[in-house]
Structures are given as C-alpha cells and as structure tokens.
Amino acid sequence: MHLLLIEDDALLGDGVQAGLQAHGFSVAWVTRAADADAALDSTAFDLVVLDLGLPDQDGLSLLARWRRLGRDEPVLVLTARDGVEHRVTGLNAGADDYLVKPFDLDELVARLHALMRRAAGRAAPVIEYGGLRFEPAAQRLWLHGEAVTLPRRERALLQALLQSRGQVLTPVQLADRVYGWTDGVESNALAVHIHNLRRKLGDALIDTVRGEGYRLGTPP
Template sequence: MRILIVEDEPTLGPQLKATLEGAGYAVDLATDGEDGHFLGSTENYDAAILDLGLPEIDGLTVLDRWRREKRNFPVLVLTARDSWSDKVAGLDAGADDYLAKPFQTEELIARLRALIRRAAGNASSELIAGPVRLDTRSGRVTLDGAPVKLTAQEYKLLSYLLHHKGKVVSRTELIEHIYDQDFDRDSNTIEVFVTRIRKKLGADIITTIRGLGYQLDDPQG
C-alpha cells in the first residue's frame, strides 16, 4: 500500500515516513502544501496523512482541491489544533478521519489500516483467500494455519491483491501502489514477486489474466 505524508515539521515528517516504511508501506513525503497537492493530484495513493498547518498552501485548501479533482483516496488529517471547529472544517472538506497532535504512532497506524480496509470494502483486519490469511495488524501471513515468511515486497504485493480480491489488477497499478515515486517503473520485479509468492503459497493463489494483469480469488469460492 502506498501512502502520501504531507507534513512540514522537520522531525515528525521523516519519523512518520520511516515508521510507516517499517510497517510495510511505500511512502512519499511532501513538506509543503504545494508539493503535497501536486503529488496527490498526479500519483496514485491508497491513503494520505495531511497536516493542516502547512506552508505555501494550507491543508484544508489542499484537501478541498483533491476532492474537487475527484481524488478519493482516504485522508487522515493531522493537526496541532484541537478545537471542535477545526475538526468540523477538516471533515467537511473531505477528511475521512482526524488525529490531533501529539498522538501515539500505534494509533495513527491503526487508523490508517482501518481507512485503507474500509476504502477497499474490507471490514475485518484479517484478509482471507482460501487457506491463505494475512493479518494486517501483525503483518503475519499463514497458509493452512502455518506461518509463511515473505519478503517486504512480496508482502506488499500480496496485501494489495488481497485488499482487491476478485478484481483484475494491472502490473502498472501494482507498481504505482507498492513502490514510492522513485522506483524504476520499467522493472520486471512484479513478475518475479508473483512467481515467488506462488512458490510459497501455491501456484493457483494468483491468476495471470493475459494482457490485463493479475487476479487473486478465493479458491473455495
């Protein structure tokens, strides 16, 4: 899953980026509203973390512009402001959740997971396809109850396909959602990771739809 952070605090922004990358997300960081708006308008994200008190363009304006441009990814608003009017303004501008500073990182990650699940139509924190289970809270993957060790990139790819179970996902979409903006998009690593996942979880877990991409279905219907 790919996340955009728009945060101008010189310590907090990089800390959040490192923490989310450690939790298995691909992360881009913008440090002002102008760059944040541009990235959110031109790149594909599964969610954004947006500070309201930004230089260049304030966070509420950024959020309003995204929504007017039909950019519908979930947005978690971060702000030092704690008045009810600021919360209402953020939600009315199109925010999906709100977290006031200071906050616990564990709560932010839990809220982010919930936003991504709901956006994909998944109510549970556990994603299931036949004998395969992925717990988004712990990052644990099991096959018939036995733990399976995946690399970070294999986990990201499997997680994205499980969040979009039953849908055909193109190679381009996978690249856009599991890597940050600096990744070489001509790389053939998606095919390599799909092959590795099939070896670990079964050849039928991911179906190649020729000319279109990949699909993960529940083998048990």
C-alpha cells in the same frame, strides 16, 4: 498499501515515513500542496495523510478542493490544531479521520488500517481468501492455519492483490505499492516476487492478464 504523506516538517515527515514503511506501507512524502496535487494526478494512492500547516496552501482548503473535484481517497488529517472546532471543521471539510500532534505511531497505523477497512467495505481486521488469512495491521499471514513468513516486499505485493480482488493491477501500480517512489526497481524484480509468491502459496493464486497486469486467481 500505497500512501501519500503531506508534511512540511522535515524531521517529522522523515520519522513518519520511516515508521510507516516499517509497518508495511509504501510511502510517498511531499512537503507542499502543489506537489500533493501533482502526486495525486499521476499516481493512485490508497490513503492520504495530510498536515494542515503547509507553506503554499492551507491543508483544509486543499482538502475541500479535492472533495469538490470528486477525489475520494481516504484522508487522515494530522495536525497540531487540537481544538474541538478544528476537528469539526476538518471532518466537515472532507477528512475521514483526525489525529492531533504529538501522536503515537501505533495509533496512527491502527487508524490508517481502520480507514482502509472502511474504504474496502469490510469490518474484520483479517482478510481471508480461501485458505489464506492475512492480518494487515500486524503483517501476519497464515496458509491453511500454518503461519507463513514472507519478506516485506512479497507481503506488500500480496496485500495489494488481496485488497484489490477482482481488479487487474498494472505492473506500475504494483511497483508503486511494493517499492514506493524512492527505491530503485530492477526490470525483473516484480516478476521475481510474483514467482516467489506462487511458489510459496500456490501457482494459481496470481493470474497474469496478458498486456494488462496481474490479479488474484484461484484461492488456495
């Protein structure tokens, strides 16, 4: 999952980014509302985590503007404003969830996975595709009932394809979900990961759409 984190506190932002990456998220972190606008204009994100106390614009005003413009990315508000009236105002402004600081990272991760399930129109915490069963929250995979261990980036690539079944994802979209913004990406790295997934899970699992990108193929 490719996530945009908007948090101006350097220490907290660094910790949340590292924690979410350890749970399999690809995280782009910005500290200002203007940078968040630019990120959303240039890149597709699955989720947004939004702090309200930004230096250049109040987070609620930013969120309300996004919703007026038709932006529908799931947004979790992460803030120190803990009053009931603050939560009500945030939800009415367009937030999909609201978490008060200080918070537990495991709870944040669980809430983000719940948001993704709702956005994808599914309630079950496990994604099934033929003989594949993938549990995003725990980053666990089974093939025909047997546990399969994959490196982090192969899991991220598989998860992106499973959550976008029926859609063609471009190499840029996949690279965003696998590497995020900060990691250097060698030109053939994505092709190597796809080759490895086909070898481990079945040659027909990933279709190459010439000139466009990749999509899920035949279920194993």
